[in-house]
Amino acid sequence: MNFSTDIKYLKGVGSARAEAFQRLSVGTVGALLRFYPRAYEDWSAVYPIREAPFDTNICVKGIVCDTPSKIRIPGGTTLYKTSITDGQGLINLTFFNNKYIPNMLKSGEEYYFFGKITKSKFGGREMASPVFSNASAEAGIKPVYPQTAGLNSKLIAKCVKNALDSIEEIPESLPSEIIAENSLCSLDFAIRNIHFPESYEALDKARNRLIFEELFILQLGLLSLKSKTQTLKTECVVKKDFSEEFFSHLPFSPTSAQVKAVGEAIGDMKSGEPMNRLLQGDVGSGKTAVAAALIYTCVKNGWQCAMMAPTEVLAEQHLRTFEKFFKDTDITVDIITGSMKKSEKNLAKQRLASGETKLIIGTHALIQEDVEFNRLGLVITDEQHRFGVAQRSSFAAKGDNPHIFVMSATPIPRTLAMIMYGDLNVSVLDELPPGRKDVETFCVDTSYHERIYKYIKKHLDAGLQGYIVCPLVEEGEIDNDLISAEKYYKKLSSSEFANYKLGLLHGKMRPREKDEVMRKFSSGEIQLLIATVVIEVGVDVPNAAIMVIENAERFGLSQLHQLRGRIGRGSEKSTCVLVSDAKGEEAKQRFDTMCSTSDGFKIANVDLEMRGPGDFFGKRQHGLPKLRLADVMTDTHLLMAAQNCAQNVIAKDKALSSEENRRLRRQVDTLFKDSYGS
Ligand code: ADP
Ligand code: MG
Numbered sequence: 043m044n045f046s047t048d049i050k051y052l053k054g055v056g057s058a059r060a061e062a063f064q065r066l067s068v069g070t071v072g073a074l075l076r077f078y079p080r081a082y083e084d085w086s087a088v089y090p091i092r093e094a095p096f097d098t099n100i101c102v103k104g105i106v107c108d109t110p111s112k113i114r115i116p117g118g119t120t121l122y123k124t125s126i127t128d129g130q131g132l133i134n135l136t137f138f139n140n141k142y143i144p145n146m147l148k149s150g151e152e153y154y155f156f157g158k159i160t161k162s163k164f165g166g167r168e169m170a171s172p173v174f175s176n177a178s179a180e181a182g183i184k185p186v187y188p189q190t191a192g193l194n195s196k197l198i199a200k201c202v203k204n205a206l207d208s209i210e211e212i213p214e215s216l217p218s219e220i221i222a223e224n225s226l227c228s229l230d231f232a233i234r235n236i237h238f239p240e241s242y243e244a245l246d247k248a249r250n251r252l253i254f255e256e257l258f259i260l261q262l263g264l265l266s267l268k269s270k271t272q273t274l275k276t277e278c279v280v281k282k283d284f285s286e287e288f289f290s291h292l293p294f295s296p297t298s299a300q301v302k303a304v305g306e307a308i309g310d311m312k313s314g315e316p317m318n319r320l321l322q323g324d325v326g327s328g329k330t331a332v333a334a335a336l337i338y339t340c341v342k343n344g345w346q347c348a349m350m351a352p353t354e355v356l357a358e359q360h361l362r363t364f365e366k367f368f369k370d371t372d373i374t375v376d377i378i379t380g381s382m383k384k385s386e387k388n389l390a391k392q393r394l395a396s397g398e399t400k401l402i403i404g405t406h407a408l409i410q411e412d413v414e415f416n417r418l419g420l421v422i423t424d425e426q427h428r429f430g431v432a433q434r435s436s437f438a439a440k441g442d443n444p445h446i447f448v449m450s451a452t453p454i455p456r457t458l459a460m461i462m463y464g465d466l467n468v469s470v471l472d473e474l475p476p477g478r479k480d481v482e483t484f485c486v487d488t489s490y491h492e493r494i495y496k497y498i499k500k501h502l503d504a505g506l507q508g509y510i511v512c513p514l515v516e517e518g519e520i521d522n523d524l525i526s527a528e529k530y531y532k533k534l535s536s537s538e539f540a541n542y543k544l545g546l547l548h549g550k551m552r553p554r555e556k557d558e559v560m561r562k563f564s565s566g567e568i569q570l571l572i573a574t575v576v577i578e579v580g581v582d583v584p585n586a587a588i589m590v591i592e593n594a595e596r597f598g599l600s601q602l603h604q605l606r607g608r609i610g611r612g613s614e615k616s617t618c619v620l621v622s623d624a625k626g627e628e629a630k631q632r633f634d635t636m637c638s639t640s641d642g643f644k645i646a647n648v649d650l651e652m653r654g655p656g657d658f659f660g661k662r663q664h665g666l667p668k669l670r671l672a673d674v675m676t677d678t679h680l681l682m683a684a685q686n687c688a689q690n691v692i693a694k695d696k697a698l699s700s701e702e703n704r705r706l707r708r709q710v711d712t713l714f715k716d717s718y719g720s
Contacts, residue, residue: 043209044072044209045071045072045075045209045212046070046071047072048069048070048071049063049071049073049074052074052204052205054200054204058192059192059193059197059201061192062190062191062192063193065191066190066193071209074201074202075202075205075206075209075212075237076233077187077198078236078252078670078671079185079186079187080187080188081185081186082184082185082186082239083099083101083156083173083183083184084099084100084183084184085154085156085175085183085184086241087100088101088102088103088181089101090130091104091126091130091131091133091167092130092131094131094167095159096160096161096167097158097159099156099157099158100156100157100158100159101154101156102126102128102133102154102159103128103152103153103154103155103177104126104127104133104152104153105126105127105128105150105152106124106125106147106148106149106151106152107124107125107126107127107149108124108149109124109144109147109148109149110123110124110135110137110143110147111123111124112144119138119139120138120139120141121136121137121138122136122138122140122143122144123136123137124147124149126153131167132166132167133159133169134162134168134169135168135169135170135172136169136170136171137170146174147174152176152177153174153175153177154175154176154177154181155169155172155174156172156173156184157169157171157172157173158170182239182240183239183242183245184199184238185199185202185237185238187199199237203237206233206234206237206238211230212229212233213230214229214230215229215255215705215706216229216255216258216706217691217702217706220258220687220691223687224254224683224687226250226251226254226255227247227248227250227251228251229251231244231247231248231251232248232251232252233248233252234248235247235248236248236249236252249671250680253677253680254680254683254684256670256671256672257672257677257680257681257684257685258684258687258688259706259709259710260669260672260684260713261684261685261687261688261689262688262691262692262698262706263710263714265688265689265692266692266696266697266710274315274316275316276316276443276444276445278340278345278418278419278420278442278443278444279313279314280308280311280312280339280340280343280345280419281312281343282342282343283308283339284338284339284342285301285304285308285335285336285338285339287338288335288338288339289301289335291367291370291371292331294475296328296331296335297328297471297473297475297476299471299472299473300328300331300332300335300471303321303323303332303469303470303471304332304335304336306319306467306469307321307336307447308336308339310445310467311340311419311445316443316445316446317420317445317447317467318445318466319447319466319467319469320449320450320466320468320469321447321448321449321450321468321469321470322449322450322468322469322471323451323470323471324451324471324474324607324641324642324643325451325603325604325607325642326474326475326478326607326610326611327471327474327475328471328474328475329424329449329451329471330360330582332449332471333349333422333424333447333449334363334364334367334368336420336422336447337349337364337373337401337420337422338367338373340419340420340445341373341400341401343419344417345417345418345419345420346397346400346401346415346416346417347400347401347402347418347419347420347421347422348401348402348403348404348408348418348420348421348444349364349401349402349404349421349422349423349424350404350405350406350408350421350422350423350424351403351404351405351424352405352406352424352425353405353576354379354380354381354405354553354556355553355557355560355576355577355581356424356425356581357377357379357403357404358379358553358556358557358560359564359581360403360424361375361403362564363582364401364403368401373400374393374398374399374400374401375399375400375402375403376390376394376399376401376402376403377390377403377404378390378391378402378403378404378407378408378413379404379405379407379553380405380410380553381552381553381554391412391414394413394414394416395414395415395416418442418444419444419445420444420445420446420447421444421445421446421447422447422449423447423448424449425450425451448466451604451607451642477613478610478611479610479616480640481589481616481617481618481640482617482618483618483619483620483636483640484617484618484619484637485619485620485621485622486619486620486621487622487623488621488622488623490619490621491621494590494619494621497588497617498510498570498588498590499538499539499542501587502570505585506586506587506588507563507568507569507570507571507583507585507586507587508569508570508571508586508587508588508589508590508609509570509571509572509573509577509586509588509590509608509609510530510534510570510572510573510589510590510591510592511573511574511575511577511589511590511591511605512525512530512573512574512592512593513525513574513575513592513596513597525592525593527547527572527573527574528546528548530572530592531544531572539570542569542570543568543569544568544569544572545559545562545568545570545571545572546559546571546572546573547559547560547572547573547574547576548573548576549574549576556576559571560581563583563586564583566585571586575601577605581608582611583611584611584612585612585614586608586609586611586612586616587609587610587614587615587616588609588616588617588618588619589605589606589608589609589616589617589618589619590618590619590621591618591619591621592621593621593622594621594622594624594633595624595632598649599632599635599636599645599646599648599649599652600645600649602620602632602636603636603642606618606636606640607642610640618636620633620637628652631648631652632648635648691703691706698710
């Protein structure tokens, strides 16, 4: 029996359970041993009943006083009640709907019980549905595994135990110097103790080692991706920097952060190696102008550029913005989107292939379609986290190693940026254009609607514009008390706002209609836009000074921040009103955060703490491998150490091809397999 043995040959498994294990992505004995507990129950510290603390999970040992008795209560529930004692204290136990309890708990026998003790109305002690095991069994720290149909935690624990018993020493996976340098325990010790810890100290050691390994392999993978792109050569070498010339055409002067970012990117593009750079800047920090300066420079050096946006609305907006930026130049701008007529698209493709078009703007249609370039030099992707790492590299394959510049508004905490963008160089816009005022933010409940409408009208009457954001598109999609954009639009245009010009924008509209609405809103023809999150990214209408977000509890914190970033872009003071009847502690904390800060970094950190990195980026949108144990928020220290070691290894053996590194190469490949589809 070894790591690659099929799980169905493991004692206690068989083919039915093997199938259930497949649902947990566990197909081999090795995968089972790498299937770590999600938590532990401490059965090692056994409390005397009278000293056991209330309301926290603990373990007690006691003799069952009577055979559990059955009590039916109205509503179809059946209770089983008994009590236990350790000679000093007594606890009443209740189990629900489990007819096996009388067989499993024998009167007069001794068991361990694990769970929460609560105080009863009459001052006694109670435990509801504790987990128990016979007192003759081993106590200790017990693993709790993620369960699935047909496999509960206890059963998984048993299988893991069988695997550990039948496997010989688990061979070491890390080079010995790295083990020594970082005072790590062996893989054998780590695996045995992550499942069945001898003590908390041993568990700590095991976790430490496994988290280190996970981050180390991840960093190795990212660094080798990076070194791959860096050893590439590109034809596209920028000879002369035209950014100053470009900025001199603008109605504003660039911030020093913008100048610095442009300088860094142009430095890359002069080098002869393809640029691979991320521009990170909070909403409104002026990323588009940075992109424009790079495009201007590239085109003046004789190259074509492509700009990709995550939505058609955004692509259309970019088209307008760049046409404005380049209106007094000879730079021709064009667009290709999925919804264009075939004939139009073909014409656009021809103009691009002939070299007539210098800047092409589009959505992901640009990668999917057989778009041909004449001399592609630079690809810019806006709002990068929506694309993911894999798509980024597939675009790179389009041209002859074009420069890649990605822009992200999601303020990513440093630790996470280090992981996610380990294969990129990073520039940061840490300064907002001058004259920006914080958006004042309030949170109110739905009883305030009258007042809110009045407040909006005051803005519209003063010549300003505004947004009302709703979470849904159509009626009846989820809960009916959620406000649907369509219904809301109809209601408001025929009542409170009958005398104003309203517009509706949602994801199910045809791109052409969306574009029409956005154009009217930009030009001021529409005063108040009722919209869904379609407007979340990038939309830029400086005259909009008020935003009302309905059912605000439905949005994530970072999403609220992005939405709010649509206002506060002009010289007027802007106001954001979050409307929600949600009462919970979590909702309150989120709204408090929104009302008290406009710092995207702080907000991202709170969001990350509350939701964890998986949720934070949506369903694996970042395209990174899934980490089992490491927590990027708290394991900073190990992350640094792992990155350091990974750099040393890669510096000596870029391809991980030496005898001792081959094993690492395989681990890297396994980890990255799912995310990169290779
Ligand atoms: P984001 O980083 O969110 O994409 P944008 O590029 O849309 O931000 O810029 C937001 C607004 O700020 C735009 O209206 C843009 O014209 C303006 N802007 C950009 N840079 C400057 C600057 N240096 N000074 C003044 N306004 C600027
Ligand atoms: Mg933008």
